[in-house]
Amino acid sequence: MTVLRQLALTSARAGVAKLLSFFGFALMLIAIGYGLYELKAVDDAITEKKDELTELRRQIGPIEEEIDHIRNGPLSELVTPRAIAILRPGLRDERGRQLFNFIVWLDLPYVRKADINEVEYVFGDESFLRNRHTSSESSNGFAVGYLGWGAMTSVPIKIAQNQGPDVTLRFRMSDEIEFVRDQD
Amino acid sequence: MHHESLLRTYTSASRRSLLSSGLLLAAILGLLAWNVHRLQHIEAVVADQAAELQRLKNEKVNLTETLRSLKDAPDGGVRAMVQRVPVAEVMHDFFLWVDVRNLSDKKVLEVRYDFDDDNYKDITSTVAATGFGAYFRGPIRPGEPVCPGRTQVTITFEDAPSMLIDYDLCAAVGL
Numbered sequence: 001m002t003v004l005r006q007l008a009l010t011s012a013r014a015g016v017a018k019l020l021s022f023f024g025f026a027l028m029l030i031a032i033g034y035g036l037y038e039l040k041a042v043d044d045a046i047t048e049k050k051d052e053l054t055e056l057r058r059q060i061g062p063i064e065e066e067i068d069h070i071r072n073g074p075l076s077e078l079v080t081p082r083a084i085a086i087l088r089p090g091l092r093d094e095r096g097r098q099l100f101n102f103i104v105w106l107d108l109p110y111v112r113k114a115d116i117n118e119v120e121y122v123f124g125d126e127s128f129l130r131n132r133h134t135s136s137e138s139s140n141g142f143a144v145g146y147l148g149w150g151a152m153t154s155v156p157i158k159i160a161q162n163q164g165p166d167v168t169l170r171f172r173m174s175d176e177i178e179f180v181r182d183q184d
Numbered sequence: 185m186h187h188e189s190l191l192r193t194y195t196s197a198s199r200r201s202l203l204s205s206g207l208l209l210a211a212i213l214g215l216l217a218w219n220v221h222r223l224q225h226i227e228a229v230v231a232d233q234a235a236e237l238q239r240l241k242n243e244k245v246n247l248t249e250t251l252r253s254l255k256d257a258p259d260g261g262v263r264a265m266v267q268r269v270p271v272a273e274v275m276h277d278f279f280l281w282v283d284v285r286n287l288s289d290k291k292v293l294e295v296r297y298d299f300d301d302d303n304y305k306d307i308t309s310t311v312a313a314t315g316f317g318a319y320f321r322g323p324i325r326p327g328e329p330v331c332p333g334r335t336q337v338t339i340t341f342e343d344a345p346s347m348l349i350d351y352d353l354c355a356a357v358g359l
Binding site: 006028087109111 | 187188190191194195198201212219226229230233234236237240241243244247248250251253254255256257259263264265267277279281283313314315317318319355356357
């Protein structure tokens with residue numbers, strides 16, 4: 001009788017253990033599934049951060065190169081001549097052509113202006129009484145100007161550096177100028 | 185006798201089951217410990233990456249600011265020039281304009297030049313092609329106040345707040 005009771009008890013315990021094992025197994029599967037889901041989210045976040053890091057490194061490289069180029073690059077590569085024409089209402093030459101004030105200056109990085117001693121522009125037209133204009137005024141980009149009816153096709157520009165050889169450029173002034181005849 | 189034999193079989197099976205359950209539990213605990221270690225490692229990597237990301241973001245901001253300060257003058261691209269009017273000794277032509285290419289990321293609508301001197305009329309220009317250039321004529325006499333003092337330049341953008349520049353016209357033209 002005792003053995004029979006023990007058997008019945010053991011059998012009942014085995015049934016409970018089976019049930020518990022089943023629930024335990026199911027819980028484990030759920031936990032593993034959830035863990036994998038969470039891990040994938042973390043993995044995606046890490047990949048995204050890695051991509052962001054790569055992109056930032058990719059962006060920083062050219063900025064550093066540009067800074068180095070601005071600080072140490074040759075002036076000839078950093079200088080861009082500019083020109084504008086400001087209408088002078090009512091002012092015409094003897095042939096009735098509208099007159100403008102033409103202004104030419106150099107666009108260059110602020111930090112490199114101190115490297116320039118003087119800039120000479122040659123406006124090579126025979127109608128000019130004075131065709132060589134020089135400026136050592138860095139605050140306006142070494143601007144010079146003239147009053148006239150047209151822009152030069154090509155303006156030789158000589159940049160005298162404080163240290164180093166002169167830099168010579170040719171500026172296609174007429175390509176830069178946009179004439180506006182109805183200015184306010 | 186049959187029941188006793190069955191009981192022994194059950195007891196033996198129960199022990200094996202206990203042993204295998206114990207081993208499985210140990211394996212699960214081991215796996216959990218390993219996962220905790222891996223997670224800590226991942227957290228450390230994520231923290232390192234976040235710190236590196238922040239460092240690079242700061243570096244980019246600093247480099248961009250350095251680049252801007254190397255390229256752009258504090259005057260915001262405002263330029264000025266003065267020329268003596270031929271045959272009129274004291275009269276000079278003043279020109280003001282804005283190097284808008286320094287502001288290439290924004291669209292300029294108009295530029296207003298306000299002179300801190302009632303003798304000079306304020307000028308507004310909306311013509312981008314002339315660099316929003318302005319022109320006026322004024323006298324320059326030795327020993328007298330020569331130009332319209334400080335000039336406030338207001339650059340109005342289409343898609344950004346206006347920029348106010350306190351511009352020293354006299355200093356800019358070397359007076």
